[in-house]
Amino acid sequence: MIIDGPTIASLTARLSEVDERRVARYPGGLGGRQPVHTCYVPASKVGPTTPRDWGEQALAAMDEHGFDLSEDLTGRVKAKLAREPVEDLRIDFEDGYGAPVSEDDDARYAAGCLVRWHAEGIAPFTSGLRIKSFDTPGLRDRGIRTLDIFLETLGDPPPGFVITFPKVTAAEQVEVFAELLAVFEQRLGRPDGSLKFEIQVETTQSIVDSDGRLAIPRFIAAGGPRVTGLHFGTYDYTAACGLGAGQQHLGHHACDFARHVMQVSAAGTGIRLSDGSSNVLPVGETPAVLAAWRVHYGLVRRSLEHGFFQGWDMHPAQLVTRYAAVFGYYRESLAGDARRLAAYATRAESGLLDEPATAQALSASLLRSVDCGAATAEEITQATGLHLDVLRAFYERAIQ
Structure with missing residues (x-):
């Protein structure tokens, strides 16, 4: 005898709430364009033409040192560097910033530069800033002040504007930051939920918390729809794991574990992933530049093969191997x-x-x-x- 409808309905009724929770938490891919990289530029080094400057420096490095690419790929990379060298840029007020003379002045100036880039049509597809972390009271207060000054100077944020929230160690930090952004929106007269941020995964506590649970799902829940990305921090994370300096690199298996946790935690949420950086910079004489390019090229390809379609670039000449690796990967x-x-x-x-x-x-x-x-x-x-x-x-x- 076939089970009657009312019996089935009574058995499955309690799954409705499960279905609703799943759809709310896992809406699927975000869709739209994801940048292939994020370029980090110290706030003290930002200028009126920074995105264009990075492209020109990359092209100059390519012409001076060469790189073993096919004619077709060389042409495509050069065209990209001339047309849109930087897809995503983060103005850095954290580790790469150093000891400023006046962070207030740098915040105003950097925000003004971002406005100018958009006015002159040279702005990256997406952009934003990285503030100081919330894990130290003094740094926390300084980071909040810098963000306040930057947002006030910026005015209406451009499309794709995002804030990088570094060195997260507890879900409460994410929750407070999300609430802080709501306060900024109200004070500046901006729509609710318009300020977005990405969480930087660069501490061991951002992978496994003190109770032995995966931490990232709680971070995502704490930030809610404001969280748009998870960005891996190579060197803070590998140092926190206790690795020696020679083993602190993006290809280490410790990084693979962290990336896999990021993947399974973000899967289906619409939150995008970005891999970390290489600190082997393509500078100096040609042999040193080519060696650094080979390292960077290999790491970018490795990231792509692991399902990380975005990563950090720390130097203009890294744009050469970023696009060489990305274009080669897709065209193959x-x-x-x-x-x-x-x-x-x-x-x-x-x-x-x-x-x-x-x-x-x-x-x-x-x-x-x-x-x-x-x-x-x-x-x-x-x-x-x-x-x-x-x-x-x-x-x-x-x-x-």
């Missing part, structure tokens, strides 16, 4: 991904039994390649036979 997989998606879309025999989740991943990769400039929309449409709107529908699982 473009033809195969396009064939698989086209076969899935037409339900054609392809030797692979792909599912909606795979179609989503294939679409995401192809869309990212267009967003960053590794490929054009026309190339993707020609390769797949599908308009980008169809790819976006696959990514959003609107088409199964």
